Amino acid sequence: MANDHIHLNGFTMNCVGHQSPGLWKHPDDNSDAYTDMEYWTDLAKTLEEGKFDAVFIADVLGTYSVFDGSRDTAVREAVQTPVNDPLLPIPAMAQVTDHLGFAATHSVTYTKPYMTAKRLSTLDHLTDGRIAWNIVTSYLEDAAVNLGLEGRIEHDERYDLAEEYIDVCYKLWEQSWEPDAVVKDPTTETFTDPEKVNEINHDGEYFTVPGPHLTEPSPQRTPVLYQAGQSDRGREYAAKHAEAVFTFQPTVDTARSYVEDVRERAAAYGRSPDHLHVFAAIAPIVAPTEEEAQQKYAELEEYVSHEGALALVGGWTDIDFAEYDPDERVEHIESDAIQGIVDSFTKADPDREWTVGEVAAFIGVGGIGVPVVGTPAQIADEMERWVDEAGIDGFNLTEVLRSGTLSDFVEHVVPELQDRGLHREEYTGETLRETMFETGDNVLHEDHTGSAYAYDSKRPAEVPKND
Amino acid sequence: MANDHIHLNGFTMNCVGHQSPGLWKHPDDNSDAYTDMEYWTDLAKTLEEGKFDAVFIADVLGTYSVFDGSRDTAVREAVQTPVNDPLLPIPAMAQVTDHLGFAATHSVTYTKPYMTAKRLSTLDHLTDGRIAWNIVTSYLEDAAVNLGLEGRIEHDERYDLAEEYIDVCYKLWEQSWEPDAVVKDPTTETFTDPEKVNEINHDGEYFTVPGPHLTEPSPQRTPVLYQAGQSDRGREYAAKHAEAVFTFQPTVDTARSYVEDVRERAAAYGRSPDHLHVFAAIAPIVAPTEEEAQQKYAELEEYVSHEGALALVGGWTDIDFAEYDPDERVEHIESDAIQGIVDSFTKADPDREWTVGEVAAFIGVGGIGVPVVGTPAQIADEMERWVDEAGIDGFNLTEVLRSGTLSDFVEHVVPELQDRGLHREEYTGETLRETMFETGDNVLHEDHTGSAYAYDSKRPAEVPKND
Numbered sequence: 054m055a056n057d058h059i060h061l062n063g064f065t066m067n068c069v070g071h072q073s074p075g076l077w078k079h080p081d082d083n084s085d086a087y088t089d090m091e092y093w094t095d096l097a098k099t100l101e102e103g104k105f106d107a108v109f110i111a112d113v114l115g116t117y118s119v120f121d122g123s124r125d126t127a128v129r130e131a132v133q134t135p136v137n138d139p140l141l142p143i144p145a146m147a148q149v150t151d152h153l154g155f156a157a158t159h160s161v162t163y164t165k166p167y168m169t170a171k172r173l174s175t176l177d178h179l180t181d182g183r184i185a186w187n188i189v190t191s192y193l194e195d196a197a198v199n200l201g202l203e204g205r206i207e208h209d210e211r212y213d214l215a216e217e218y219i220d221v222c223y224k225l226w227e228q229s230w231e232p233d234a235v236v237k238d239p240t241t242e243t244f245t246d247p248e249k250v251n252e253i254n255h256d257g258e259y260f261t262v263p264g265p266h267l268t269e270p271s272p273q274r275t276p277v278l279y280q281a282g283q284s285d286r287g288r289e290y291a292a293k294h295a296e297a298v299f300t301f302q303p304t305v306d307t308a309r310s311y312v313e314d315v316r317e318r319a320a321a322y323g324r325s326p327d328h329l330h331v332f333a334a335i336a337p338i339v340a341p342t343e344e345e346a347q348q349k350y351a352e353l354e355e356y357v358s359h360e361g362a363l364a365l366v367g368g369w370t371d372i373d374f375a376e377y378d379p380d381e382r383v384e385h386i387e388s389d390a391i392q393g394i395v396d397s398f399t400k401a402d403p404d405r406e407w408t409v410g411e412v413a414a415f416i417g418v419g420g421i422g423v424p425v426v427g428t429p430a431q432i433a434d435e436m437e438r439w440v441d442e443a444g445i446d447g448f449n450l451t452e453v454l455r456s457g458t459l460s461d462f463v464e465h466v467v468p469e470l471q472d473r474g475l476h477r478e479e480y481t482g483e484t485l486r487e488t489m490f491e492t493g494d495n496v497l498h499e500d501h502t503g504s505a506y507a508y509d510s511k512r513p514a515e516v517p518k519n520d
Numbered sequence: 521m522a523n524d525h526i527h528l529n530g531f532t533m534n535c536v537g538h539q540s541p542g543l544w545k546h547p548d549d550n551s552d553a554y555t556d557m558e559y560w561t562d563l564a565k566t567l568e569e570g571k572f573d574a575v576f577i578a579d580v581l582g583t584y585s586v587f588d589g590s591r592d593t594a595v596r597e598a599v600q601t602p603v604n605d606p607l608l609p610i611p612a613m614a615q616v617t618d619h620l621g622f623a624a625t626h627s628v629t630y631t632k633p634y635m636t637a638k639r640l641s642t643l644d645h646l647t648d649g650r651i652a653w654n655i656v657t658s659y660l661e662d663a664a665v666n667l668g669l670e671g672r673i674e675h676d677e678r679y680d681l682a683e684e685y686i687d688v689c690y691k692l693w694e695q696s697w698e699p700d701a702v703v704k705d706p707t708t709e710t711f712t713d714p715e716k717v718n719e720i721n722h723d724g725e726y727f728t729v730p731g732p733h734l735t736e737p738s739p740q741r742t743p744v745l746y747q748a749g750q751s752d753r754g755r756e757y758a759a760k761h762a763e764a765v766f767t768f769q770p771t772v773d774t775a776r777s778y779v780e781d782v783r784e785r786a787a788a789y790g791r792s793p794d795h796l797h798v799f800a801a802i803a804p805i806v807a808p809t810e811e812e813a814q815q816k817y818a819e820l821e822e823y824v825s826h827e828g829a830l831a832l833v834g835g836w837t838d839i840d841f842a843e844y845d846p847d848e849r850v851e852h853i854e855s856d857a858i859q860g861i862v863d864s865f866t867k868a869d870p871d872r873e874w875t876v877g878e879v880a881a882f883i884g885v886g887g888i889g890v891p892v893v894g895t896p897a898q899i900a901d902e903m904e905r906w907v908d909e910a911g912i913d914g915f916n917l918t919e920v921l922r923s924g925t926l927s928d929f930v931e932h933v934v935p936e937l938q939d940r941g942l943h944r945e946e947y948t949g950e951t952l953r954e955t956m957f958e959t960g961d962n963v964l965h966e967d968h969t970g971s972a973y974a975y976d977s978k979r980p981a982e983v984p985k986n987d
Contacts, residue, residue, distance in 0.1 A: 067642065069711060075709070077704070077711055078706035078709065085704055085711075088645035088646070088736070088738075089645075089646075090611070090614065090615060090646050090647075090648075093646075094615065114634075114635070114638075114734070115734075116732075116734070123714075124714070125714035128711075128712045128713075128714040128717050129709070129710050129711065129712060129713070129714050130709065130711060131711035131712060134712070134734070135702075135712070135734060135735045135736040136638075136734050136735065137638070137641070137642040137645060137646075137734075137735050138638055138639045138642035138643075140608070141607070141608075141610075141611050141639070141642045141643055141646060142611060142646065143608075143611070144557070144608050144609060144610070144611040144612040144615075145611040145612055145614070145615040145646065147557065147612065148557060148561065148611075148612040148615050148616070149615070163632065163635060164631070164635070165630065165666075165667050165668055167581075167666040167667055168581070168630060168631070168667065171581075171603075171604070171605055172605045172608070174604070175534065175604040175605035175608045176605075176608055178555035178556075178604060179555070179556075179557050179560075179604075179608060179609065179612065180557075181557075195730065198728070198730060199632075199634040199729050199730060199731065200632050200634055200635065201632055201727065201728070235602075237544075237552055239545035242542070242545065242596070242597065242825065243596050244536060244544055244552075244595075244596065244597060244598035245595045245596060245598060245601070245602070246595075246596070247590075247591070247592035247595040247596050250595050260668065261665070261668070262666050263662065263665060263666060264666065265583075267581070267582075267583070267601070267602060267603050267604075268602045268603065268604050269555070269602040271555075358709065
């Protein structure tokens with residue numbers, strides 16, 4: 054891993070049961086309180102107490118309507134429906150914390166980069182530099198239709214657009230306002246020197262943005278960049294732009310192969326492997342004894358909505374699992390899109406042949422988070438193994454129950470990790486980038502793609518002047 | 521006025537010197553701290569202490585670049601540049617208050633209604649129903665260009681679009697989710713009854729939105745609707761949709777004429793005048809004696825940036841005032857757009873002929889807020905006179921200095937108003953709509969245009985089912 058500590062994100066969403074379809078029925082689940090401010094401030098305090106890097110907030114802009122050709126299952130089982138905006142709980146969470154970061158999902162498909170740049174700069178200001186942006190291209194059909202498109206943009210074109218989008222953002226964040234533009238000098242009646250606020254004059258295939266950026270430079274300028282590229286094109290994007298990649302890997306072996314691939318790709322862009330954190334998803338289920346933990350897991354399984362789980366996976370893969378018997382082996386399903394899921398499950402345990410029903414049961418408890426069940430020591434052992442053997446930098450911890458999954462982890466597993474010297478005792482940096490990389494840098498690392506746009510003494514940027 | 525209390529909003533913006541170009545140079549001004557969370561939470565606490573209805577947050581999505589054909593003056597004097605997002609301070613402000621409302625400006629020009637509806641519903645949830653939406657159509661040329669249009673949309677077409685936009689929002693907010701859709705019933709494994717989540721199937725000229733709305737009903741469903749229509753088309757829109765209208769009226773006489781007109785128009789839509797609040801803008805400058813208050817005003821005037829003020833007015837009117845001598849009478853300027861400004865100033869004092877320089881000086885101290893200068897009793901007298909003679913319901917108080925203008929008002933004028941029985945001693949409602957109208961209604965009043973879309977026992981809505 055890139056430095057001495059295991060990095061931790063809490064993985065959540067502004068909805069009921071983000072990654073655990075049906076678990077809202079569990080008596081200990083309070084995920085229906087997602088509409089309350091206190092739910093979010095409590096979560097933030099818990100994660101900061103656990104010295105997490107960040108809370109990672111997913112989002113969708115549509116409903117899961119592939120299963121049985123209808124959104125009814127998703128609505129009935131509250132499968133990421135209803136869903137609220139991911140950015141708006143952040144200022145309240147920042148208000149009750151000092152160090153926790155906030156990784157916000159914001160799609161490049163439906164908001165212009167000029168607007169997104171203003172919004173994320175504002176958050177970076179208000180949080181004193183604790184913002185990350187999870188860059189996504191949207192995949193749900195009805196989001197596209199409701200937001201004014203004829204239908205979804207095709208996968209590769211989404212990445213062409215995402216490439217130009219981040220280019221516009223780099224220009225706005227790194228290049229538009231020179232470091233000494235804001236002088237606040239009453240004697241010369243100059244708040245900002247207009248000579249140092251530059252137009253970016255972007256004129257591309259998807260966007261025409263003269264600029265300048267509307268906001269003054271925030272502590273991190275470019276927020277920490279998160280991405281979750283799984284496809285070839287997605288991995289390339291992550292390798293070029295992401296400072297944190299988030300991946301679903303069912304085993305240490307598949308994770309190692311992913312890590313090696315993405316680090317190799319990053320190196321091809323001249324980037325240090327230390328400047329790209331890889332996060333795997335796990336769902337920690339902890340109890341004082343192994344038996345109790347297994348009992349707890351078994352009890353959670355009873356509340357899983359199998360149909361809800363298949364609605365979720367159906368949205369990710371475009372497979373309508375309602376057409377298949379629960380005993381059908383997933384590898385027999387004819388579909389290009391299925392390969393990711395088949396691969397994930399067959400590689401997870403080559404001796405096992407997964408059925409549709411088994412996939413539903415697996416996804417139901419923790420979603421893309423691999424269940425890690427046991428005592429605090431056993432969970433710490435398993436996390437250590439992933440880090441050592443796969444070379445990942447940390448974990449996105451999915452919630453099975455709100456708020457128990459993460460609060461139990463903070464109470465029982467975090468001290469165990471700290472005792473082993475694997476997790477920070479105190480935060481050392483101020484901004485999220487400092488917290489994550491411990492290099493003292495608030496802004497993009499020098500070897501980062503976006504850094505080519507930046508002003509500094511070593512690399513005086515050549516930018517057009519607005520005259 | 522519509523009920524017994526004077527209603528008060530603090531009028532601000534996420535930028536330096538919202539309505540007072542040049543005043544950032546004043547030693548008591550701390551408006552450059554707008555990037556800090558504490559600035560916003562302090563403001564919210566001050567206004568709640570003063571029992572204000574709401575903090576009203578303006579916004580622009582571009583720069584003021586008409587003056588001298590350049591944005592340089594606006595940049596140099598920080599005339600609403602730099603500017604941060606208006607929605608994002610709200611959750612933090614809500615976190616430290618219990619009753620204060622938040623009127624957020626959000627343009628219909630650059631964000632799809634499906635997205636806006638999700639965002640505002642989220643805020644209404646997180647604030648327990650304390651959100652208002654200030655509906656604007658954007659007027660700055662470079663916003664249009666940076667956000668992907670060829671240029672600004674023409675004024676009347678902006679209103680056609682705004683009309684269809686609010687129609688989509690009503691359908692999403694009022695019609696999509698039936699009142700008893702969310703049941704959270706584990707025994708039937710139903711979080712939400714899919715039969716009660718309806719598509720809206722909007723298919724119009726500007727938008728195609730099948731729906732359904734992504735979020736469950738928030739406390740107010742439709743946020744309290746603010747608007748600032750001044751033109752004929754704008755007034756008609758306000759009369760039809762707004763629950764609060766905000767107007768620049770330089771005198772009691774012009775205000776009375778505006779109030780009569782807009783209430784008459786509202787009545788034509790079958791609306792009670794009690795359900796439409798009219799807010800006039802004033803800039804209160806208070807001191808223990810009249811002499812001290814006048815001295816304070818004179819001192820503030822010294823810091824005004826005349827060029828900055830003309831950059832601001834230039835952005836509103838499209839007049840490049842740099843082409844005119846400061847001694848030029850504004851009524852001699854040839855322009856259709858100038859009429860609003862000429863009218864405002866000539867009507868303000870028919871015996872006076874305003875020059876360009878005088879307009880700059882006036883706008884410099886409090887912007888569109890008419891300066892009201894004096895002792896607490898004198899200011900209360902003047903406010904009482906406006907309410908009694910013009911029939912307005914309250915005031916938007918512009919800031920000359922952050923934070924002094926509003927904190928002085930709360931400390932000195934609010935008690936005076938309370939002693940006269942003109943201002944609430946305590947909040948009585950929970951949601952903003954309750955606070956503002958004191959009718960006990962959280963949702964749109966029955967006579968409101970958007971209420972025709974609503975479900976209730978009296979008006980069962982006929983909506984398409986999603987089957």
